[in-house]
Amino acid sequence: MRLLRLVLTRATFYAAAAIFAALFAIPLVWLLFAPFDARANLAVRLPHPFTLANFGKVFANAFAVRALFQNSIIQAGGAMLLVTLLATLAAYALSRSPIRGKDLLSYGLVLFSSIVTGTAAMVPLFLLIYSLGLIDTQLGVILVFTGGLLPAAIFIMRDFVDSIPRSYEESALVAGASAWGMFKDIALPIVRPGMMVVAVWTFVNVWGGFFVPFILLRSPSNMPASVAIYSFYTEGGTPIITLTTAYSLLYTLPVLALYLFVNWRYGFRFFGGIKS
């Protein structure tokens, strides 16, 4: 009787797990097969005939290549550098210098950034970039993403800096190092793992971001891959499906690779931070 119950419990567990696995996997199966199918439509089927020509189509499309290999990289890379640099400096200052009311400042930062979201603030963000003369420029997109992601990045970094013992820096000061030299030679190497996490997190967020470039950019030559994919699939048609699925797969791979990297290097602890 007890054995029967054990078997039943196990069977229920595996059945439930299988159903959940299927629920999450099935909507993506099509995206895995269609890029390799010469006659892909919206239906799921094993690629027949199997082909890599769809990827060739991507590389023959100047708009697609420029969006993915130039614009997305410039925008995500630019914001990544700015956010990582500024968040590290700011978090270090908030942790190590006697600024009054810095905890209140941190709370205010979180409060404001969760209220002023990209969609709620779309009009003033557009007007701000417009008055800076940066509409339809990569720089405008980089600046808006940097401003939007900085508060969370500072928060992640501050957690990191706070967890480091102060004794290294104190002995460096005793040895006569300047504030900047101490930051550069002692603190930076120690907080590097935190900077890596913030850098990856920022890159993935901007890489996947759609709304900001969608409202700030006009010319096709400035569009990142996210907006390019949207413009492909809203046009529709079979030839475009083969191109767009192959393109989507190429565009997704860096995100999966970076996730695997962070997961392998820093473990699950940081996972909560990889997506806002």
Place this chain on the structure above:
Amino acid sequence: MPERRTILPLRTGLLFLAPAAIFVVAFIVLPFFWVAVVSFTNRSLTGPGALHPHFVGLTNYLQLFAPRTFLQPGQFGSSLLITGQFVLFSALIGQAVLGLVLAWLFYRRESWVKQTVQTLAIVAWIIPDVVVAFAWSAFLDYGQGTLNHILTGLGLPRVDWLLGVPMLSIILFNTWRGTAFSMLLFSSALGSIPPSHLETADVTGANAWQKLRDIILPLIRTHIVTDLILITLWTFNTFTPFLITGGGPAFRTEVVSILTYRIAFKYFNFGSGSAIGMIMMLINLAFALVYLSLLRRREATR
């Protein structure tokens, strides 16, 4: 507290903080006040309102709340109701409940089964918006989509997901999309419960449901509140349904972010768009204040 040596002098500290502060003031603080100012004007992208916007008082707000049109399709009240349904069913019920079920199912179990299911949920969560939206447009397609293939395979009738039941479609999509966050948060919450709490219940022969209700849920109460508020904020502000339905058909999936976009960037009516943005921010503020006060209380009791 012992007097600690100052590592970074105040002036250097302010210098380190300045560049980030400029960005935060320009792109977070300024837009908050700017949206309020624009919401009281007739500012537009083109036409006379672009060059010489006028102060129009409460006109934009009065139009949004005009009782005669408030609840008509494509109007503010109707959009708020749609957003409320979207948040309630896809985040509070869909993501949170499914996340809890998954965390509970794999609690105290380490196996390849757990790894597989959790990884699949996480993949659904980290793939970029446009890609999952594209995949779901195909998944839900009436003629060729995978979901209707499965239904016909089971002997059930096809459903016209995107035109017939668009709300259900974006609710299913957003549940699928975001469950991983709740699952991870609840998994780590469950992991922090001391095993001794459950061993007593095992001895007394409590069943799984009793253990969940009487022991687990009370212990992870603060995590649940954190989860609910965060996913509510994110779902309330998301623009992603636009990528699947564009807000249609006939405004039936037009959540407030899409409505704001249509008013401000399709009709170029920045004043009215700002008024909606202002109300969105006030709703966000209410959620954030509740969250911060709960966080503080938790820190105080620690």
